[in-house]
Amino acid sequence: MENNNDAEVLGKGKRHWYAIHTYSGYENKVSANLERKVHSLGMEDKVFHIMIPMENEEIVDDDGKKRIVARKVFPGYVLVEMIVDDRTWYVVRNTPGVTGFVGPDNKNPVPLADEEVDRILSEANRVAEAGGEEEAAAEEAARPVKIHIDLSLQQTVRLKSGPFAGFTGVVSAIDDEHGTVKVLVDMFGRETPVDISYTQVEEID
Structure with missing residues (x-):
């Protein structure tokens, strides 16, 4: 695999969370494809987590009833915890459906701020813990509005x-x-x- 010598990045060599921009509607495919590539290339020591942030949201159905659904927080983005070097940059950037890293010029990924990561992970954990409990409660209380x-x-x-x-x-x-x-x-x-x-x-x- 060729190295990309232009991939000189902020935080290079350190473990950080990065935002990856994808084609609209390709978030799940990108996540699955990237997980397979990481596993097949034995890069688990460089790419640690791949996440599509979700949140529970109350919506109103066409029949006027409220219900709780899981919704993507950042449509068009996948978050990846990784150590960026030439090889990992190349693998992520060339995953089908990825348009690039978020950064000033794509070749310079900018790590997410710790405050952003903490907020996102906290919400993700809350959604996972709440799970069907919120949805069940919402369905029970559903009424036309x-x-x-x-x-x-x-x-x-x-x-x-x-x-x-x-x-x-x-x-x-x-x-x-x-x-x-x-x-x-x-x-x-x-x-x-x-x-x-x-x-x-x-x-x-």
């Missing part, structure tokens, strides 16, 4: 819960039917779209 989201496009809002709690962003889409909004949040050095329940955001005065 009519949603009107009193927000407007391009409005700046603050996220109240989930891994982005405390972050601010701009509303880019509103789904009254399902009670969700899409908010553009500054994450990974770029605007990242986050689909979230309208109950998890608040207006900024």
Whole structure:
């Protein structure tokens, strides 16, 4: 396998979490393909964890009933805990469905900040522990509701819960039917779209 001498990166040689950008809808395929490559190449000592962050979110079905679903926190991204060197950079970057590392020029991956990682892992653990309990409770209490989201496009809002709690962003889409909004949040050095329940955001005065 050829080395990529241009892959001089921040944190190179150390164990960090990185964000990998993928084609839309390819997150699961990228995760599975990368896991297979890591195993077949014996790189478990360099690539430690591959994760698609999820969160539990309350939505409203077409029939007006509330339920809890697991939703990707960062559509179009996969997080990888790894030691970046020429070989691991090449393997990850050339996994089908990957468009590149998040960083200033793709060849210079920037590790996620510890605060970001702690927030993401904490939410992932909460989702895993809650599991079907939240969904069962939501189904039991399900009842028809009519949603009107009193927000407007391009409005700046603050996220109240989930891994982005405390972050601010701009509303880019509103789904009254399902009670969700899409908010553009500054994450990974770029605007990242986050689909979230309208109950998890608040207006900024």
